[in-house]
Amino acid sequence: MSDGNDTRSGAEIAEHVELQWAIAIGVIVAVLLAIITFTTIHWSTMPPSRVEVIDPATLHRSGEFVESNLGTGVDQRNRVIVHLLAEQYSFNPRCLVVPDGVPVTIRATSADVVHGFQIFGTNVNTMLIPGYVSTFVMTLNGVGERGMPCHEFCGVGHAAM
Amino acid sequence: MLNARRLILAHFWVAFAGFVLALFLGEWQMIVRSPLHSWADHPELYYRSVTAHGSEMAYVFPTLVAMGFGYAICVTALQRPLVGLKTAWFAFWLVVVGTVLAVVTVASGHASVLYTFYPPLVGHAGYYVGIVLVVVGSWIWVALLTVNLRAWRRDNPGAKVPLAMFANVAGAYLWAWTAVGAALEILLQILPVAFHLRTTIDAGLARVLFSWTLHAIVYFWLVPTYIAYYAIVPRAIGGRLYSDNMARLSFALFLVFAMPIGIHHLFTDPMVGSGLKVMHTFFTAMVTVPTFLTIFTICASVEIASRLRGGRGAFGWVKALPWGNPAMLALVFSFVMLGLGGAGGLINMSYQLNSTIHNTQWVTGHFHLIFGGAIVIMYFVIAYDLWPQLTGRALGSLQLVRLQLWLWFIGMLTVTLPWHLAGLFSMPRRMAYFDYSSAALAPDAWTVTVSVIGGALLVASGVLFVYILAAAHFGARIKEEPYRFSVALHEHEPVPAALNGFAVWFSLMIALTLVNYGFPIWQLMQLKTTTAVPAVYVGGGE
Numbered sequence: 001m002s003d004g005n006d007t008r009s010g011a012e013i014a015e016h017v018e019l020q021w022a023i024a025i026g027v028i029v030a031v032l033l034a035i036i037t038f039t040t041i042h043w044s045t046m047p048p049s050r051v052e053v054i055d056p057a058t059l060h061r062s063g064e065f066v067e068s069n070l071g072t073g074v075d076q077r078n079r080v081i082v083h084l085l086a087e088q089y090s091f092n093p094r095c096l097v098v099p100d101g102v103p104v105t106i107r108a109t110s111a112d113v114v115h116g117f118q119i120f121g122t123n124v125n126t127m128l129i130p131g132y133v134s135t136f137v138m139t140l141n142g143v144g145e146r147g148m149p150c151h152e153f154c155g156v157g158h159a160a161m
Numbered sequence: 162m163l164n165a166r167r168l169i170l171a172h173f174w175v176a177f178a179g180f181v182l183a184l185f186l187g188e189w190q191m192i193v194r195s196p197l198h199s200w201a202d203h204p205e206l207y208y209r210s211v212t213a214h215g216s217e218m219a220y221v222f223p224t225l226v227a228m229g230f231g232y233a234i235c236v237t238a239l240q241r242p243l244v245g246l247k248t249a250w251f252a253f254w255l256v257v258v259g260t261v262l263a264v265v266t267v268a269s270g271h272a273s274v275l276y277t278f279y280p281p282l283v284g285h286a287g288y289y290v291g292i293v294l295v296v297v298g299s300w301i302w303v304a305l306l307t308v309n310l311r312a313w314r315r316d317n318p319g320a321k322v323p324l325a326m327f328a329n330v331a332g333a334y335l336w337a338w339t340a341v342g343a344a345l346e347i348l349l350q351i352l353p354v355a356f357h358l359r360t361t362i363d364a365g366l367a368r369v370l371f372s373w374t375l376h377a378i379v380y381f382w383l384v385p386t387y388i389a390y391y392a393i394v395p396r397a398i399g400g401r402l403y404s405d406n407m408a409r410l411s412f413a414l415f416l417v418f419a420m421p422i423g424i425h426h427l428f429t430d431p432m433v434g435s436g437l438k439v440m441h442t443f444f445t446a447m448v449t450v451p452t453f454l455t456i457f458t459i460c461a462s463v464e465i466a467s468r469l470r471g472g473r474g475a476f477g478w479v480k481a482l483p484w485g486n487p488a489m490l491a492l493v494f495s496f497v498m499l500g501l502g503g504a505g506g507l508i509n510m511s512y513q514l515n516s517t518i519h520n521t522q523w524v525t526g527h528f529h530l531i532f533g534g535a536i537v538i539m540y541f542v543i544a545y546d547l548w549p550q551l552t553g554r555a556l557g558s559l560q561l562v563r564l565q566l567w568l569w570f571i572g573m574l575t576v577t578l579p580w581h582l583a584g585l586f587s588m589p590r591r592m593a594y595f596d597y598s599s600a601a602l603a604p605d606a607w608t609v610t611v612s613v614i615g616g617a618l619l620v621a622s623g624v625l626f627v628y629i630l631a632a633a634h635f636g637a638r639i640k641e642e643p644y645r646f647s648v649a650l651h652e653h654e655p656v657p658a659a660l661n662g663f664a665v666w667f668s669l670m671i672a673l674t675l676v677n678y679g680f681p682i683w684q685l686m687q688l689k690t691t692t693a694v695p696a697v698y699v700g701g702g703e
Contacts, residue, residue: 011651018407018457025453029446036442036512045513047428049435051684053692088697113281113697114364116520120587120601123516126429129364130281131692134431147601151520151589153275155282155699156205159592 048126048136056111056130059085065109072097072104084108086115086128086150089157100143109133115161116152127152204593208273211591212288213264215276218533220295221260223382226540227336228252228302230385231329233547235306237644238323239313245305252301259294262287271700275591277375278343278351280367283696286355289347296340303333321656324405325392325646331412332384334667335377338674339420342373354696361693365432366685372423373678380419380448382532386539387411390459390492393546395647397488400466403458405649409660411451411458416666418448421677428515432692433681438512441677445510452503456496463492465650487562491542494570495535502531505581523584530577533619538569541626550644554636561629568622575615579608 008016039045059065065085071093075081080102085092087110098104108117110128118125119140126134140146150161192198200206236243243249265287266272272284310322310330322330346367353359391408395401402408424441427433464478472478483489505527508514518524545562549555556562586605588595597606659665685692 011654014404014651017461018404021457022454025450028453029449032507032511033443033446039513040439046435047438047512047516048431049433049438051432051434051688053688055691056694112695114279114368116589118520118587118589125516125519127427127431127520129368129431130694131363132365132431147587147599149589151591153208153277153279153282153591155697156208156273158208159204159594 048134050133050135052133052135053131054109054133056109059109059111064107067092080104082106082108084117085111086117086154087111088113088155089150089161091117091148091150091161096148098140101139101141103137103139105135105137107133107135113154114152115150115154118149118151120147120149122146125151202594205270205273207593208275208591209267209270212273212275213267216263216267216288216292217260219276219378220292221256223385223536223540224295224299225256226543227332227381227385228256228299230388230543230547231302231306231333233551234325234329234388235309237550238326238329238646239309241309241313243305244309244312248301249305252298252305255298255301256295259291259296259298261291262294263291266291274699278346278367278371280346280351280354280362281364281694281696282699283351283354283362284699286352289351289355293344293347293352296344300337300340303337306330306333322661323646324402324408324649325388327409327661328384328388328391328412331416331663331666332381332388334663335384335416335419335670336381338667338670339374339377339381342370342375342423342678345373346370360696361691362696363685363691363693365430365692366682368427368430369424369433369678369681369685372426373420373674374423375426376423376445377420379528379532380415382536384412384415385543386495386536387455389539389543389546390455390495391462392646393542394459394488394492395462395466396645397542397546397647398463398466398483398486398492400462400469400647401650402647403461403465403650404654405651406654406656406660407454407458409656411454413660413666414451414454415448416663417669417673418444418451420670421673422448424677424681425510425515428512429519432685437677437681442510442512444673444677449503449507452499456499459492459496462647462650463489485559485563487545487559487566488542490563491538491566494566495538498530498534498538498570498573501578502527502535506531518584520590521584522588522590523581525590526577526580526584529580530573534570534573534577538566538573541566541569544626544630547644548630548633549639552634552636553638553641554633555639556633557629557636561625565622565625565629568618568625572615572618572622575618576612577615579611583608 054063054065060067064083070083070085072080072082080099082096082098082104084096084106086108106124108126108128109132110130112130114130115128116126117128117134119138122138122140124136124138126136128134150158152158154161192201232243232249263272266285267288272288274282274284274288278289306329310326313326314320314322350362350367350370354362391402422441422445424433424437425445428438463482464472466483467478467481470481470483472481505523508518509524509527545556583605586608588602588605588608595602595606595609597603
């Protein structure tokens with residue numbers, strides 16, 4: 001801090017030290033934000049976001065979430081696409097089968113209340129809000145079985161989902 | 162009996178100790194073989210408890226602490242009787258009535274919706290009305306603080322607002338504005354459905370409105386703790402506050418940046434776009450600044466106390482601190498938990514890392530550590546510090562106080578550190594039970610067991626805390642002394658006008674809200690297709 005020969009007043013020393021600390025904080029925050037910006041722009045890594053709406057009361061009658069279309073399939077451009085429906089208290093289909101090491105597009109929504117979706121041991125993690133469709137792309141590496149629980153409170157049976 | 166006394170006592174003590182242990186075993190056997198056993202771990206009761214625990218710990222407990230402490234600061238910092246005492250009592254009873262209404266509704270199973278509400282799940286209106294009453298009571302408190310400050314300013318034109326009062330009012334304004342989000346959600350969306358005036362509700366819009374409240378509410382909880390850091394601890398440990406103006410700047414920055422950043426709670430939600438999520442990430446980074454400033458200022462203030470006691474050396478001064486002083490202990494415990502919890506918070510706010518831990522047990526571990534740990538331990542200090550003033554009697558043994566604080570610290574770390582780990586192992590949130598025999602969960606089961614042990618320490622600490630405060634009502638009477646806050650190192654440093662009032666910061670906060678929340682709310686309200694979905698009534702089809 002200060003030694004006996006310093007001719008600045010205590011208040012001036014304090015201000016100087018505080019300014020140094022403020023600069024240090026600025027640098028820490030700037031580095032954090034730079035990392036986030038880089039991964040967002042350069043690697044296009046970010047949580048899924050597209051505001052797309054759907055009517056949960058009629059989605060079972062027509063459109064992409066009819067029962068016969070749920071689960072894993074291939075679209076016209078030969079991309080693997082999964083349609084998933086969440087409801088109290090299970091996912092439909094309850095078990096998802098997807099190819100290893102291939103990008104899989106998941107389109108999911110909820111038929112009733114707010115649900116969550118995650119796959120154990122990966123960062124596949126999204127919310128399923130009734131009225132909105134969640135879309136994201138994932139690539140799973142390595143053959144095996146993984147849990148895919150609902151991670152948001154959806155009612156009394158949530159723990160079974 | 163003289164020569165056989167110890168022999169006989171030894172027999173009796175071992176007999177009675179074993180007797181008590183066997184009694185506990187017997188009662189446990191009774192419970193486990195009875196019909197009560199399956200009732201005790203029924204998921205419906207679990208979610209009732211989670212709703213009640215969350216509502217009390219998030220809405221009632223910190224609000225009452227802030228209100229009580231706020232009135233105390235009003236009287237002691239401004240050194241005048243409280244204006245509007247009757248109104249304050251009315252506000253208090255509103256909070257109590259609201260709490261009772263909400264708790265009774267939840268306890269009877271009619272509103273197991275969790276304290277985050279989560280429409281389209283909708284419970285009985287009694288729960289939401291109860292919460293509204295609590296919030297209205299707190300808004301009256303905000304108005305009373307404004308009235309009292311204005312009266313003081315009238316009698317002391319141009320004077321420096323005491324730091325504790327400045328921070329107090331900043332926290333109150335932050336709360337008043339941030340509560341608006343949840344209030345809009347409850348009044349405009351949930352209550353009409355709870356009263357069966359409507360049957361559909363837009364879950365996405367509700368979540369956006371709730372996120373308006375959800376982040377800044379934790380800063381409302383934090384303000385009393387930070388006031389304790391700045392205005393109580395330096396005095397309590399015999400030191401000086403390093404800088405009064407830096408303290409004011411921290412609270413002013415909280416007032417501006419704490420609220421319009423809530424969308425970082427919605428990173429994985431589909432009803433908000435990437436642009437807004439990135440924007441909120443950047444603003445969330447801004448709200449780390451006042452905490453960084455606080456860590457510096459408080460560490461510097463503590464160093465002053467140590468050097469005044471003869472502390473020497475670059476690091477050796479730590480030894481000279483008054484470690485027997487509960488305020489010193491609590492500060493260090495709080496800072497350790499703030500550091501760990503704050504680091505976790507940096508991970509949560511990181512746009513990409515959030516996906517790894519969203520809605521896992523990491524999140525629950527995080528907020529118990531930072532709120533239940535860092536923040537609440539200072540609520541204890543506030544109570545201990547004010548109690549002699551409030552009761553006119555001395556606190557009992559300081560040893561008990563130190564034990565209580567140690568138990569809380571060790572207990573909280575024991576509960577939350579394994580909890581964070583469970584979250585990294587992907588354990589999902591809000592589970593009433595787990596199937597520990599499943600291969601995915603079996604390796605993580607130990608984390609939950611360790612948390613149970615920590616929880617027992619917390620219960621012991623909480624009971625001890627209440628005991629100490631209750632016992633103090635019967636303690637030795639003390640001579641009445643004026644209550645003092647900490648004194649700044651450079652006492653007569655002039656305060657800039659911006660740090661003596663709230664107009665600038667409040668306007669910035671409102672403007673930032675419009676920018677950060679205006680668009681997502683407007684976008685959801687004008688979508689061509691309706692996004693209102695049927696409500697799902699909870700608790701017996703009320």
